[in-house]
Amino acid sequence: MALLALAAIGVPLAGAVLMIGPGRHSRRAAAAIVVVATAVTAGLCLLLAAHAGAAPPAGLTLIQLVPPMPIALRVDAMGALFALTVALLGVLATLHALVWLREDRRYWQYHAVLLLCMGLMLLVAFAANLITLLVGYELFSLAAFVLIVHQRSPKAFAAGFKYLAYILPASALTLIGTVLLVFHFGSIEFMPGGVLDRAIPPAAYVAWICLVLGFGVKAALFPLHGWVPDAHPAAPAPFSAVLSGVMVATGSFAMLRVLFELFGPAALGQMGVMPWLGTAAGVGVILAGVLALGEDDLKRRLAWSTISQMGYVLLAASLLDTQALAGALAHLANHAFIKGGLFFCAGAFIFSAGVHKVSELGGLAWRMPLTAVVLTVLSLALIGVPPLSGFVGKWMMGGAMAADGALLPLSVLLLGSLLAALYLWPVLAAIWSPAEDNAAVEPPARGGGDPPRLMCLALAGSALFSLLFGLAAVVTGYPLGLAVRAAAVLTGGATP
């Protein structure tokens, strides 16, 4: 198992290295490498997800990084859930990118860095302890900068620097938090139920603050979300999809790991700190939703939506409830394909019609029918309309909140969904408006029809996933099955 995980991490990294060699000189080779690498990774992750949680997680220690802290891997349900999400979205984003970058000079570079980021995110997913997680996390945070500034425009650089200005202090905080945990808890190996076996030291509060803030930056936790709305429009569309779909989620994932498997739900309950996290997340849900309303740039609007949606995850997790956590994890995975797909659509509009703004989308549906249908499906999924995938997580989170009598979080959840409907409605209304409204738009850039086939495939894939994971959530076992199992383990209700 753990060897399989090592392979899943190694394949994209090897692909990235190969890219520097043959991929650099030939586009064909580069495309072949990236397609094979992502496909193999996805296959490996599928295998891992199918078997995760069946047996106690087997560990694999690679090297002693800072003795006695090793780099070690472990496959559990939560890690497999996240890894599969990363790998599947990676495949779709690669298909999209193959078209998007068709005339790009830095074709190989994009794919190399993306593969690198994928490998590192999988390392985060399969990390058996916090130091391993940090290695993957810090390195991919830095590598992501290269993709954010891929277009090399002043706007892209401004967004990239802003990103660094957020990320670097965050990583400093994370390191402080980690060292505090090592010193005061004695162990940073992830264990369901936490590692703290004595009274809570006062430093645990400091560590909690450092780690929540540190990971919160990447997780777009209010008020640390400032880089998100700038980075998304600046990045190439396929990378925006990855950024919103899984990179932000990596922050949430890491935070959940630390909270549930180092502090442990019992200690967190005793410390009484989680309501603070819930409050910040809840404010983010509402505020970002409201800000999305006034945003005309489609990618920016979607970025605000990401902040709002990822707020749900931390809000639900802050309740320390098994079902809420299961819903949060399922939402984490489902959101990746929904939001990734929406960014694919935004990219398709830019690619085929040169349209960036919501106000310019008028009547595009009649020229780009497939894209419009996908956009509609995904929007409905994001709002949480059954039987699409967005509904599943929200239903579980909402149900848990109602059962706990947590009415304030529940109303935040509902209000957030209402806001999602409000900020996505104008997009749908514009795109399906009658064609004659469209006279003002200049002639389309590339024929104006639906984008080339590969890009359509990425679009259709994301729509298909969000349909499948909604309709057949229980049948497929992913993401819901894994999420339920992971939540049960994390909150201590079940043995791994």
Add this chain to the structure above:
Amino acid sequence: MGAELLDARPALALLVSATGAGLIMLIGYRARLRAWLAVGAAVLKFVIVWSMLPGVLAGQVYGLTLFEVLPGLALELRVDALGLFFALVSSTLWIPATIYALAYMRGRQGQRRFFSFFALCVATTVGIAFAENLLTLFVFYELLTVCTYPLVIHEGGLAARRAGRRYLIYTLSGGALILTGMVVVQHLAGTLSLSGTGILDSIDNHAALLAIFVLLVAGFGVKAAIMPLHSWLPAAMVAPVPVSALLHAVAVVKAGVFGLMRVVYNVFGVEHMRVLGFAGYLGLLAGFTILAASVIALRQHNLKRLLAWSTISQLSYIVLAISLLTPAATLAGIIHLANQAFAKITMFFAAGAIQRATGKTRIDELDGIGRQLPAVMASFTVAGLSFIGVPLLAGFITKWYLSLGALQAGSGGYMVVLALSGLLNAAYWLPILYRAWFKPPAGVAAAGNTSPLAGSAALSPMMLVPLLICAAYVLLLGVGAEAPAMPFVLAEAAVRLVFGLPGPAP
């Protein structure tokens, strides 16, 4: 602790370099012969020093008395884990430094003198590393000052002479302080030996102990460039690049911090030091230096000057580590001897290569240099990220143990200093990396006739290969803690000696 063995290797290591230096001076007229002599001495010494590693790891101590100056005062060599660690770092780095220098100095004046003194410097460094008592340490320490002076002023001219004068004034004054302190120690303790963990335990004269501490720390602090004793270091940047590498990485500043280690660990001893409480002030000074030097570094426009200020900041990591007196911090300090050395020498080699290939020395001229000199800038990037503290690189290891050590010492506030320092490091290294990799080369639009590969072609492999090796080592130090031949194990052994902890089963 293992038995002390009489062994000639410590002296041999010293003699090899010294003989090399003498031969270069006497017969090194032809470039080819000179090169063989220089590299041969370096390799031979490397082999001798490394050959002592297994024994020392097994708990062996090698000793040799050279001669007695006065009854009870001898020039004596002794190889323990800490000393061997320092010797390993300097003798390992000396090989790439020599090869690089051969290429860098090609066609310049006074090469015989240059390489001769270059070799002498490393000989004296080994003497410092293997010194059994303060007197031996002091003698080699002063010799090092004398041997580096001709190198600092090698370029000639007013600026060089002025820098050289400042260097001499600072370091010789430091030497005088050490001498005074040493006399007091001898008077009070009756011995200058560095083989134990503290020779001043029996003395309860607080004022005298404070005086000794201040004298010795200030004396060694000059070369360790603790603020406010640092100003010779940026001035000495007029020297040729290999000399800067020698000053910053291999020998001089390292001799300073190594001296501090000996004072704290072997003259006072950690336990005694903790009781006395002097080290807290040293820690504050180091914390201040870490931040202040980084802030000054932010405002530098010349690449080499930036490197100098960064060195001052980085050295104080070690000083801070020494002052914390906990096992993790001590480990951090010792391995940072190597981590800082390899990362900084990589940067100096890169700066020299850029200067050699393109004539550029200012940071704002570096636009697009990554495209012209990809291998050089890749190495520079590795070193820069290491200083920022990115995981899997050497700097992260230091930061980790130093933070842990600060917590052990109950001074968690230093973690904030380290975090800030990491951010400051990012603030001055990342703009350079941004210019190098993301900005289009200046002048390409204006003059399209310059081939993008013109720079690389001009670079001799004798400059490129040492650079790449050092950069690879930065990576290796970051991940290779477990590798059998890595100094990490040795550093752990040194920590055990300092704290008197039981060793692992051999």
